[in-house]
Amino acid sequence: MTTLTQPLAERYEAFKTENPKTRIRDAAQQLGVSEAELVATGALVHRLRPDFPELLQDLQSLGSVMALTRNDHAVHERHGVYTNVSFEGPVGLVLNPDIDLRLFMMHWKYVFAVTEGDRQSLQFFDNSGEAIHKIYVTEHTDNAAYNALVEKYAATDLPEISTEAPKAKPAEMPDAVVNKEAFQSDWLALQDTHDFFPMLGKHRVSRMQALRLAPDGYARRIGNDASRQLLAAASGTEVPIMVFVGNRGCIQIHTGPVQKVMEAGPWYNVLDPHFNLHLRESAIAQTWMVRKPSVDGIVTSVEVFDEAGEMIVQFFGQRKPGQPEREDWRELVGRLN
Numbered sequence: 001m002t003t004l005t006q007p008l009a010e011r012y013e014a015f016k017t018e019n020p021k022t023r024i025r026d027a028a029q030q031l032g033v034s035e036a037e038l039v040a041t042g043a044l045v046h047r048l049r050p051d052f053p054e055l056l057q058d059l060q061s062l063g064s065v066m067a068l069t070r071n072d073h074a075v076h077e078r079h080g081v082y083t084n085v086s087f088e089g090p091v092g093l094v095l096n097p098d099i100d101l102r103l104f105m106m107h108w109k110y111v112f113a114v115t116e117g118d119r120q121s122l123q124f125f126d127n128s129g130e131a132i133h134k135i136y137v138t139e140h141t142d143n144a145a146y147n148a149l150v151e152k153y154a155a156t157d158l159p160e161i162s163t164e165a166p167k168a169k170p171a172e173m174p175d176a177v178v179n180k181e182a183f184q185s186d187w188l189a190l191q192d193t194h195d196f197f198p199m200l201g202k203h204r205v206s207r208m209q210a211l212r213l214a215p216d217g218y219a220r221r222i223g224n225d226a227s228r229q230l231l232a233a234a235s236g237t238e239v240p241i242m243v244f245v246g247n248r249g250c251i252q253i254h255t256g257p258v259q260k261v262m263e264a265g266p267w268y269n270v271l272d273p274h275f276n277l278h279l280r281e282s283a284i285a286q287t288w289m290v291r292k293p294s295v296d297g298i299v300t301s302v303e304v305f306d307e308a309g310e311m312i313v314q315f316f317g318q319r320k321p322g323q324p325e326r327e328d329w330r331e332l333v334g335r336l337n
Contacts, residue, residue: 009041034129044115064140069252073283076245077276107249129163132249240318
């Protein structure tokens with residue numbers, strides 16, 4: 001039985017005995033602490049220096065690893081090598097066909113090397129103690145390179161972990177206050193899908209609000225089983241897709257086909273050799289089909305949100321800048337309801 005008077009390490013060990021199948025993210029919520037604080041209690045955990053750009057650029061030496069990025073309701077896992085790592089101010093990129101990441105370094109604060117049984121990993125956390133990104137050693141990883149990296153960045157004199165609650169999102173303006181005509185005009189004038197988020201900031205609208213106020217024909221609410229329909233159809237037809245899962249510090253992207261899809265409890269899953277997706281369908285509150293103009297023509301996405309209006313997962317058809325959207329992707333999305 002756990003009690004609040006016990007040291008956190010003892011409370012966590014007691015909790016694990018009573019709840020052996022509970023994931024550490026969920027255990028942290030139930031114990032009223034952050035995941036970073038729980039990770040730090042481990043006997044085989046080493047705190048590393050938060051020299052994030054240098055550390056991330058050194059990851060290539062490890063060879064193939066498994067990259068994991070998640071939010072509360074989706075987990076995205078991709079195998080590959082960290083190549084083409086670059087930074088411009090607080091934004092980082094990892095750009096290759098296997099590991100494809102967008103990194104928002106202003107939120108990165110802690111990093112640990114973690115050994116759990118026979119699993120080794122590097123785990124990154126934000127200032128609230130929430131996991132941003134994790135990198136797992138696999139049978140194809142250079143273990144000597146991993147050990148050398150951990151030794152290189154090992155820290156002995158760092159301040160104690162101190163977490164703070166994430167800043168609350170600003171309250172949404174009433175729809176009637178938004179200059180709907182100007183907003184829709186800017187939507188129709190988009191030249192790049194990357195301009196969509198800055199447009200929301202310009203008009204001070206939330207993403208969900210933007211979908212409600214979209215120009216006619218550019219956003220349509222569809223059923224909350226659309227993700228399942230989409231993944232099953234992509235698997236059956238071999239239409240290559242893009243799958244985005246992120247949090248405040250990292251967005252991870254899969255580009256390519258999906259093959260094995262299946263339900264397991266509350267999760268709908270892609271279980272391919274180099275890509276896994278775990279989607280908690282019970283958390284889906286709204287799903288939208290969204291169309292955005294670009295210099296290459298209309299780009300269509302399927303966007304999935306939880307009850308708080310947070311993005312769970314986003315789907316596109318496979319494409320690169322300069323290429324029009326695939327017709328087989330448009331046909332697939334057009335059949336969703």
